[in-house]
Amino acid sequence: MGDVVSNESLANLLKEERRFAPPAELAAQANVTAAAYEQAASDRLGFWAEQARRLSWATEPTETLDWSNPPFAKWFADGKLNVAYNCVDRHVEAGLGDRVAIHFEGEPGDSRAITYAQLKDEVSRAAHALAELGVRKGDRVAVYMPMIPEAAVAMLACARIGAAHSVVFGGFSADAIAARVQDADAKVVITADGGYRRGKPSALKPAVDEALGRVEGVEHVLVVRRTGQDVAWTEGRDVWWHEIVERQSAEHTPEAFDAEHPLFILYTSGTTGKPKGILHTSGGYLTQAAYTHHAVFDLKPETDVYWCTADIGWVTGHSYIVYGPLANGATQVMYEGTPDTPHQGRFWEIVQKYGVTILYTAPTAIRTFMKWGDDIPAKFDLSSLRVLGSVGEPINPEAWVWYRENIGGGRCPIVDTWWQTETGAMMISPLPGVTATKPGSAQRPLPGISATVVDDEAREVPDGGGGYLVLTEPWPSMLRTIWGDDQRFVDTYWSRFEGVYFAGDGAKKDDDGDIWLLGRVDDVMLVSGHNISTTEVESALVSHPKVAEAAVVGAADETTGQAIVAFVILRGHAAAEAEGDTDALVAALRDHVGATLGPIAKPKRVLPVAELPKTRSGKIMRRLLRDVAENRELGDVTTLTDSSVMSLIQAKLPAAPSED
Ligand code: ATP
Ligand code: MG
Numbered sequence: 001m002g003d004v005v006s007n008e009s010l011a012n013l014l015k016e017e018r019r020f021a022p023p024a025e026l027a028a029q030a031n032v033t034a035a036a037y038e039q040a041a042s043d044r045l046g047f048w049a050e051q052a053r054r055l056s057w058a059t060e061p062t063e064t065l066d067w068s069n070p071p072f073a074k075w076f077a078d079g080k081l082n083v084a085y086n087c088v089d090r091h092v093e094a095g096l097g098d099r100v101a102i103h104f105e106g107e108p109g110d111s112r113a114i115t116y117a118q119l120k121d122e123v124s125r126a127a128h129a130l131a132e133l134g135v136r137k138g139d140r141v142a143v144y145m146p147m148i149p150e151a152a153v154a155m156l157a158c159a160r161i162g163a164a165h166s167v168v169f170g171g172f173s174a175d176a177i178a179a180r181v182q183d184a185d186a187k188v189v190i191t192a193d194g195g196y197r198r199g200k201p202s203a204l205k206p207a208v209d210e211a212l213g214r215v216e217g218v219e220h221v222l223v224v225r226r227t228g229q230d231v232a233w234t235e236g237r238d239v240w241w242h243e244i245v246e247r248q249s250a251e252h253t254p255e256a257f258d259a260e261h262p263l264f265i266l267y268t269s270g271t272t273g274k275p276k277g278i279l280h281t282s283g284g285y286l287t288q289a290a291y292t293h294h295a296v297f298d299l300k301p302e303t304d305v306y307w308c309t310a311d312i313g314w315v316t317g318h319s320y321i322v323y324g325p326l327a328n329g330a331t332q333v334m335y336e337g338t339p340d341t342p343h344q345g346r347f348w349e350i351v352q353k354y355g356v357t358i359l360y361t362a363p364t365a366i367r368t369f370m371k372w373g374d375d376i377p378a379k380f381d382l383s384s385l386r387v388l389g390s391v392g393e394p395i396n397p398e399a400w401v402w403y404r405e406n407i408g409g410g411r412c413p414i415v416d417t418w419w420q421t422e423t424g425a426m427m428i429s430p431l432p433g434v435t436a437t438k439p440g441s442a443q444r445p446l447p448g449i450s451a452t453v454v455d456d457e458a459r460e461v462p463d464g465g466g467g468y469l470v471l472t473e474p475w476p477s478m479l480r481t482i483w484g485d486d487q488r489f490v491d492t493y494w495s496r497f498e499g500v501y502f503a504g505d506g507a508k509k510d511d512d513g514d515i516w517l518l519g520r521v522d523d524v525m526l527v528s529g530h531n532i533s534t535t536e537v538e539s540a541l542v543s544h545p546k547v548a549e550a551a552v553v554g555a556a557d558e559t560t561g562q563a564i565v566a567f568v569i570l571r572g573h574a575a576a577e578a579e580g581d582t583d584a585l586v587a588a589l590r591d592h593v594g595a596t597l598g599p600i601a602k603p604k605r606v607l608p609v610a611e612l613p614k615t616r617s618g619k620i621m622r623r624l625l626r627d628v629a630e631n632r633e634l635g636d637v638t639t640l641t642d643s644s645v646m647s648l649i650q651a652k653l654p655a656a657p658s659e660d
Contacts, residue, residue: 010466010518012508013597014536016397020404020437022413026386030433032295032447040447047448048075048476051291052283055327056090057081058256061283065474071494071501072481073474074260075284082254083263083282084160086290087326088123089254091116100331103305103354104149107196107337114149116329119156122149122245124252126157129244133220135188137162137257140265142186142218143312144168144177144208146195147336150224150241151312152322154190155264159282160254164262166277169313170195171616174210175638182215183277184265184483190241192224193231199341201227209234259283265483266315268421269617270639272504272522276492277483278315278421284476285319286327288425292446293324296415297358297387298432305384307333308360309347314617315421316391319477320360324425339365344372348380348407359407360389364618366399369406371548373572377406387432389415393619394517394535396542396550397440404439418442418517420503422493424477427451428515440539443514449475453507453515458497466508466533468521471501506533523622525554525562530600532564534622537603540596541566544589546574551612551620552603555629563604565629566593567649570608582608607652611645628653 022030040047045064052061061079091099097117104112114122135141141158143165145151151167158165166184168177181189189212194203205223209232212218223231224241263282267275293299299306306325310316325332333354339347347369351359369377388408390400395416404414413432419425427449428442435443445451450473453461461467471478478501482489496502506518518524518533525532534552541550549569554562568589570578578585586606594602613621616639627634628650637643 010506010508010524010531010533011600012464012466013532013601014397014440014539016438016440018397018401018439020413022433022435023411026298026413027433030431031298031300032431032433034434036295036447044448044450044473048287051448052076052079052287052476054290054294055081055086055283055286061259067474070474070499071490072486073478075476076259076287079259079283080256081259081283081286082160082256083286083323084123084127084156085254086286087156087159087323088116088120091329092120096329099329101326102149102152103331103333105333105335105350105353106148107199107341112149119153121250122153123156123160124250125245125248126153127160127252128248129222130157130161130163130188132244132248133188133222133239135161135163137255138262139163140166140184140186142166142168142177142181142184142189144170144189144191144204145224145312146170146192146204146226147311147334148192148195148224148226149334150192152326152334155312155318155322156326159263160252162255162257162261164264166265167313167318169311169616170204171313171641172207174207177207177211178214180267180277181211181218185217187218188220188222189218190222190224192226193229194227196227196337198338201229203227203229205231257282260480264318266318266421269314269615269619271615271619271621272520272623273636275639276488278479279481279483280424280477281480284478285424286323288475288477289319289324290327292426293320293330294328295431295446296417296426296429297360297389299325299328299330299358301329301331304330304357305333305354306330306358306360307335307351307354307356309335309365310360310362311617315424316360319425339368345376345379348377348382351382351385352380355384357384358387358389359385360391362392362618363390363395363399364392364614366390366395366403367542367549370399370402371569371571374406382407382409385409385412387415388412389417391417391419392617394519394539395440396535396539398539398543400439413437416440416442418515422479422503423471423475424479427471427475438514441510441514441516445515451515453509454497458500461509463509463511463513466506466518466531468497469503469505469507469515469517470497471503520622523553525552525564527554527562527564527600528560532601536597537564537566537593537601540593540601541568541589543596544592546570546578546585547589549612551622551625553622553626553629555626557604564601565625566603566606567609567612567625568606569610569612575608578608607649609649609652611642611648613645613649614641615639616641625649
């Protein structure tokens with residue numbers, strides 16, 4: 001990896017001139033104004049201490065940051081709080097018990113509204129139930145659930161009693177559960193009989209049963225009944241949620257824990273390889289999750305209806321479904337299923353039904369909606385929307401503009417939020433009432449965050465230059481370590497550049513100093529001595545009206561070092577037209593990239609494909625495409641959604657025409 005970028009800084013090929021000023025009305029009433037940048041720049045720690053006071057502390061912290069033993073940070077270390085109290089009880093105490101916390105929409109169409117008062121009762125009962133099952137402060141609990149309210153309740157119940165949760169995405173196999181249960185040494189697993197996916201019940205408990213056949217130490221499995229499917233039952237170990245939770249008292253006194261008490265372990269998505277168990281703690285994490293949710297979405301809890309489409313199995317679901325929104329007293333939508341069940345307009349139907357005002361989703365979803373066609377969202381009333389967010393991958397400028405026009409009606413600001421499982425909360429993003437946005441750019445570090453782009457020698461690149469994205473100062477929601485492996489924590493994030501956190505991503509600064517994410521540095525291509533980012537070539541391809549999605553990789557090439565190989569998914573109408581004869585289209589796409597970015601970035605090969613290899617969180621796995629393009633055996637495929645995708649792509653490759 002790294003060495004690739006050493007000869008030359010990352011080429012800066014893409015020019016994007018479009019600008020969108022913040023809507024005047026939003027700017028006039030924005031939660032956060034430009035003053036926050038100045039305030040944080042003049043006193044960063046004072047700024048975060050102030051944000052920490054947005055929470056309710058049992059013991060107010062007097063310390064802000066302890067960085068005496070880097071890279072092991074402590075934030076607000078002498079403060080004590082209960083995270084679940086902050087997310088639930090305090091809103092009820094403030095008289096907001098009747099406010100809806102969660103509008104749950106099941107895939108089959110069932111729905112439930114859960115108020116903050118009801119959530120408090122349910123979390124309290126679940127906390128008692130976990131205690132009855134022997135869970136104590138400091139223990140770990142694995143959570144393997146569908147997207148139902150009990151998933152959030154389970155997480156909050158753990159937080160309430162000081163047990164760390166480790167959520168395992170409900171689409172993962174028994175192997176992934178076993179590995180994570182073992183790594184975290186979990187005492188209890190919370191699961192469900194199943195959940196609804198793609199129009200039918202999809203079992204979850206069998207995978208837990210299989211996993212627990214292989215690992216020791218789990219004393220109980222707590223099972224929510226969702227689908228009513230038959231489940232195998234291990235007497236003495238398995239307990240129905242409704243049997244044990246419902247008979248508990250709804251009164252539960254939350255204990256205050258140290259700010260640095262572990263809150264959760266979460267494994268990264270596994271785009272680049274084996275997932276890492278990231279540890280987050282309580283006070284700093286909640287401070288930044290809550291502050292960024294308030295600032296970046298301009299949340300007005302009295303009137304907004306917020307919807308984050310992520311799964312609770314990913315960090316986005318942790319920080320922006322559970323902790324950030326609930327700490328802020330938000331009303332949110334939680335949806336169980338897939339975007340195309342029972343029809344491709346399901347998301348827009350939900351926006352219309354609940355009057356969603358803030359929508360947070362991922363580029364992979366946006367590109368899928370582009371592929372399905374503009375006419376689908378056009379059938380629904382999306383006029384309630386006022387802020388749109390994106391996270392997970394670089395968003396191609398054309399997908400950004402499509403999102404703005406077709407979903408945001410040309411009026412909603414888009415916040416492209418860069419962050420990672422490791423950062424715990426958003427780090428680089430526009431502010432909707434402040435920033436004049438640029439399609440495809442995450443733009444500026446948020447107030448209180450220090451990020452920049454450096455070259456191989458750790459020198460900050462000038463505006464217009466590219467290199468490595470680094471975080472130069474500790475931040476409240478930063479990971480504290482890799483669970484059980486401090487050395488790996490130091491080696492993975494803190495050893496590439498002295499004293500700074502290296503995120504693994506490439507980035508550039510434009511002439512205004514705004515940051516553009518360019519994809520992972522491992523994926524950067526070296527073509528005839530030029531470092532070219534995957535993102536820029538992909539964005540050029542997606543800017544062609546016939547392309548919905550693209551993935552490019554550098555494959556070894558005798559003459560140029562690496563040659564650019566592009567895999568493209570065509571938009572619905574173009575795919576039908578191209579049926580049979582793709583030569584003309586391929587030539588047009590190569591020329592289009594050449595014309596947009598310059599001849600150096602012209603792909604050697606362009607392959608139309610039906611699907612791309614993605615992680616279960618929807619991110620493109622370029623390393624597998626590189627393996628295919630170089631005729632190698634595929635690397636680790638355990639985090640891949642659908643392995644048949646790779647055989648389809650492999651079958652295409654040898655037949656593809658190769659040109660100059
Ligand atoms: P692993 O670390 O196991 O390979 P992962 O990096 O995909 O998995 P996550 O923590 O879920 O796991 O993803 C964080 C990464 O997602 C970032 O490092 C970046 O590459 C990408 N990313 C997230 N948001 C954005 C964004 N707004 N723009 C560009 N890239 C983004
Ligand atoms: Mg990562």
